[in-house]
Amino acid sequence: MNSDGTVYGRGIKKSFGSKTVLQNIDLDIASGEICCIIGPSGSGKSTLLRCINGLETVDFGVLKVNGEHFGYYETDKAFHALSRKRLAEQRTKVGMVFQQFNLFPNMTAQDNIMAGPVLVKGANKKQAAQRAQELLASVGLSGFGDHYPAQLSGGQQQRVAIARSLAMDPQIMLFDEPTSALDPEKVGEVLAVMKDLAQKGMTMLVVTHEMGFAREVADSLLFMDEGSIVERGDAREVLANPKERRTQCFLEKVL
Amino acid sequence: MAQLITKGIDPPMDGMDPALKPRLRRRSVFEYASWVVCILVTLGILASVITNPNFQWDVVAKYFTHESILRGLVLTIVLTVVSMGLGTLLGLILAIMRSSTIKPIAAMSGLYITFFRGTPVLVQLIFWFNIAALYPNLSIAGTSIDVNALITPLTAAVIGLTLNEAAYMAEIIRGGFSSVGKGQIEAADSLGMSAGMKMRKVIIPQAMPSIIPATGNQLIGMFKETSLVSVLGVAELLQSAQLIYARTCETIPLLIVASLWYLVMTLLLSYPQSRLEARYSRSTSRLPRKAKTVVQSQEGGR
Numbered sequence: 001m002n003s004d005g006t007v008y009g010r011g012i013k014k015s016f017g018s019k020t021v022l023q024n025i026d027l028d029i030a031s032g033e034i035c036c037i038i039g040p041s042g043s044g045k046s047t048l049l050r051c052i053n054g055l056e057t058v059d060f061g062v063l064k065v066n067g068e069h070f071g072y073y074e075t076d077k078a079f080h081a082l083s084r085k086r087l088a089e090q091r092t093k094v095g096m097v098f099q100q101f102n103l104f105p106n107m108t109a110q111d112n113i114m115a116g117p118v119l120v121k122g123a124n125k126k127q128a129a130q131r132a133q134e135l136l137a138s139v140g141l142s143g144f145g146d147h148y149p150a151q152l153s154g155g156q157q158q159r160v161a162i163a164r165s166l167a168m169d170p171q172i173m174l175f176d177e178p179t180s181a182l183d184p185e186k187v188g189e190v191l192a193v194m195k196d197l198a199q200k201g202m203t204m205l206v207v208t209h210e211m212g213f214a215r216e217v218a219d220s221l222l223f224m225d226e227g228s229i230v231e232r233g234d235a236r237e238v239l240a241n242p243k244e245r246r247t248q249c250f251l252e253k254v255l
Numbered sequence: 256m257a258q259l260i261t262k263g264i265d266p267p268m269d270g271m272d273p274a275l276k277p278r279l280r281r282r283s284v285f286e287y288a289s290w291v292v293c294i295l296v297t298l299g300i301l302a303s304v305i306t307n308p309n310f311q312w313d314v315v316a317k318y319f320t321h322e323s324i325l326r327g328l329v330l331t332i333v334l335t336v337v338s339m340g341l342g343t344l345l346g347l348i349l350a351i352m353r354s355s356t357i358k359p360i361a362a363m364s365g366l367y368i369t370f371f372r373g374t375p376v377l378v379q380l381i382f383w384f385n386i387a388a389l390y391p392n393l394s395i396a397g398t399s400i401d402v403n404a405l406i407t408p409l410t411a412a413v414i415g416l417t418l419n420e421a422a423y424m425a426e427i428i429r430g431g432f433s434s435v436g437k438g439q440i441e442a443a444d445s446l447g448m449s450a451g452m453k454m455r456k457v458i459i460p461q462a463m464p465s466i467i468p469a470t471g472n473q474l475i476g477m478f479k480e481t482s483l484v485s486v487l488g489v490a491e492l493l494q495s496a497q498l499i500y501a502r503t504c505e506t507i508p509l510l511i512v513a514s515l516w517y518l519v520m521t522l523l524l525s526y527p528q529s530r531l532e533a534r535y536s537r538s539t540s541r542l543p544r545k546a547k548t549v550v551q552s553q554e555g556g557r
Contacts, residue, residue: 053445088447095445102442106460116446119456161442168446 003067005031005171005203007052012061014047014227021047023227025061029220031171032201036214036235039224040250045207048224049174052205053096054087066093066171092120095165099177101157103149109136109160110145116168128167135163139193155186159193166197173197175206211255215239223247314508318499319515327495328516334481334491338416339474345417346424351454353429364425371422377483380415384408384487412484420477427469431462464535471528475521482517492516 009027013020021044029035037045050056051063054071063070071087072079082090103112113132117123136142139159149157158178165173175194179187191213198204198217208214214221218235223244231238231247239255242248304310318324352364371379387402394400406414435458443453485494496509503509 055441055444084449088449091445092447096442098438098442100438102436102438104439104442104457104461106457115448115456119452120447120449164446 002031003064006064006067007172007203007205008062008064008067010062012048012051012063013059014044014051014056015059021227022051022058025229027063029172029203029205031203033220034198034204034218035206035220035222036218037205037207037222037224038209038211038214038250038254039222039230043224044227045224046176049096049176049205049207052172053094053174054091055096057081065090088120092116092168093171095168095170095173097158097161097165097173097175097178099180101149101154101161101181103157103161103164105149108146108148109141109152112149112160113164113167116164121168131167132163135166136160138166138196139163140189153186154182155189158182158186158190162190162193162197172203172205175204175208177207177209179208179210209254211239211251223250225250309507310511311505311508314505315511315515318496318505318509318512321499321512323490323495323499324492324512324516327490327492328520330490330495331478331481331492332520334412334416334484334489335474335478337413338420338481339477341413341417342420342477343424343470345421347428349421349425350428350432353425354432368422368425371419372426376415376419376480377486379419380412380484380487383415383418384411386411408484408487408489411487412481412489416477416481416484420473423473424470427473428462428466430469431466432458434465435461468528468532468535471524471531475524475528478520478524479517482513 007027007029009025012022012025012027014022025044025048037048039045047056051058052065052070057071068090069079070090071082073082081087103109104115107115110129110132113135114125114128117128117131118125133142133145136145139162141156141159141163144152144156144160147156149160152160162173162178178194179190182190187210191210194204194206194213195217206213206218214235221233221235221238222229223231223238223242223246225246231242231244238247239251242251349364349367352360353368355361355364384406387406390402392399393402393405439457439461440453443457448457481491482493484491485497488494490498493513496513500506500509
């Protein structure tokens, strides 16, 4: 069975010191599914996303990404951490887009996009440059390849960041509040790129406060609070008729 | 009431447009007083320096470009460059070790830095010069080396200065590393970059703006610090001057010669240093060199 582009979680727990940030998280993300994660700040949304990319490690529970245990291999008695090399390999299949873009300021837009394929995968420079051009065009930024991040607006930087992640040909894309650091008028251009991507069948997990995007694009929705998933279901269904009181309270405030 | 207002806008007495009158800074009495004192003191010192025959300015002039002084100057420059170069390299290694997640490696580097920054350079130099007393014979891969022959004053000087400088450079470089945002490291991680790749392509290039100006300062400091190795009998600038005045007893003029050279070299290094600092301190618009223009928000495609 092909399990590329899936995320499977059972009983995921995570704490920072004595503070529990994730408790008993179950996840079932199908290939090509667009899942939006919403909830108040500090609810563990970002941490959950970061676990799926290995920026944080899970304390307990099962986490399978693309059908493989992520960051660990299983034996009879324990999960053992993978070597850095194997972890890096798994990570290349999961793209991450950050709230603060995190483009490398010392590289041009094109070099940022080429960094992954050339430096990590050892791709041919010429082909990678060609691919970078195509990706820039696909996020509506052809001709911006030689611009440095400091010369681009926030929306443009975020679109380059999306292209940079896509350059690794990931099976899953994670978006951690991708539009929260943008001017309101630049939010649309980034969401448009994401919608585009969704239509192409990419599995996407999106932590967002953009309820409009969730309603329009998402298949499923998770509402998190205090480290647990409080409510889940079809995105439009949950947004229209939230069942849990906590979800109702939250949606009343943000909608 | 009306009278008061007209009083306020009396026609200008000298006919000058009040809108164009310069606004003068208020000067306090202390400002004038300090000018007077400063000028008097300077003149006094100058008069004494010129009229006191013991300064022997003719001797200063005679030795300023004396062959052995110039040779000493060259050696000082070589010592500075070599120790600084090796020290920076070792410092980089120490800084990388210090930021390692493997505890013993970080601790070893920390111990080194504490030790070499916590003891005087002069003591370290004398220590390295006498290292043969601790280890008379070093055997590496079966071949025995006579440490006494290996440690000449010059090698002791280079070792001492390098090891000391490495500790300071390690801290500077580590400071530069920590100025690179956490997000940058996470972005590199999420692309699957290895630790070495991350260091070379992401961390070091971005740490440079804070490392380079500080390194310039260290270089200037190192230039003066080399005078310490005169105690080992290395014929650098100060020692060359000392060798001459030991013979001729013209102590003060020769110390002036050495000081003038140190001053000249320091000033020569300060200019590029201040330029470097200015270039890298523009942190608000930290653009890479090749980028000339800032396009704040150009409507891109779409």
